[in-house]
Amino acid sequence: MSMWWSLHLRREAASVPLARRFLLGTMETAGVDPDISYDLSVALSEACANAVEHGGDRGDAGGAGDAAPVPAGDGQPGHACGQYRVTAYLDGEKCRIEVADSGPGFPSRRTLRTAAQPSAAHLAGDPSHPRTAVRPPVTAESGRGLCLIEELADHVHFVNRPGYGAVVSFDKVLKWREGALLMVS
Numbered sequence: 001m002s003m004w005w006s007l008h009l010r011r012e013a014a015s016v017p018l019a020r021r022f023l024l025g026t027m028e029t030a031g032v033d034p035d036i037s038y039d040l041s042v043a044l045s046e047a048c049a050n051a052v053e054h055g056g057d058r059g060d061a062g063g064a065g066d067a068a069p070v071p072a073g074d075g076q077p078g079h080a081c082g083q084y085r086v087t088a089y090l091d092g093e094k095c096r097i098e099v100a101d102s103g104p105g106f107p108s109r110r111t112l113r114t115a116a117q118p119s120a121a122h123l124a125g126d127p128s129h130p131r132t133a134v135r136p137p138v139t140a141e142s143g144r145g146l147c148l149i150e151e152l153a154d155h156v157h158f159v160n161r162p163g164y165g166a167v168v169s170f171d172k173v174l175k176w177r178e179g180a181l182l183m184v185s
Helices: 015-030 034-054 119-123 145-152
Strands: 002-010 083-091 094-100 155-161 165-173
Touching: 002 015, 015 034, 015 083, 034 083, 034 094, 034 145, 034 165, 145 155, 145 165
Parallel strands: none
Antiparallel strands: 002 083, 083 094, 094 165, 155 165
C-alpha cells in the first residue's frame, strides 16, 4: 500500500510546525518507527524553514500582509511567492518528501548524496563524491539546515528551477512498528 499528500502553505513561520505535525501524525498513523519519523520531521522542518526564509521574490518577506495565495504549479514565473508546497510519498519501504518554493533558487549547484557517499568523504576532499552543501562555521547563527537534511536523509537532491524557484527532495528507507498499517508484506 502507498499514500501521498501535498500541502500548499503560506511563507510564514507558523507553517513550519504545521507541516512537521502533519508529517508526524501521518507517520504515527501508518506505523512508521518513531526514530525514522523524527529524522524525517527534522529534515522537513529545515526544508520548510528554508522555503519560508528564502522561497520568494527578494522583496517578498512572506508576511501576513501578502496577497492571497496563487495555486502553485500555475506555470507562471514569480507567482505563488507568498507560499510553498510540501509533498510526501510513503510507498512501500521508502518515504520521499519534496519542498518546492518560488524563490531565487540555491546560490550554487548541489547534487545528490546517497548513504553510500557519506559527507565525511566529501569533506576529506575525495573527488569521486559529489559536491554537497557547504558546512557553515561553527559560530554561524544560520546556514546548517541543508547540511542537516543531508545527514538525516538517505538521498537528497537540490534542484534550481530557473524562474520558478527551488526544490529540496529527500528520502529515507522506512522501518515499521509491529502491526503497522502500511507495512510492506
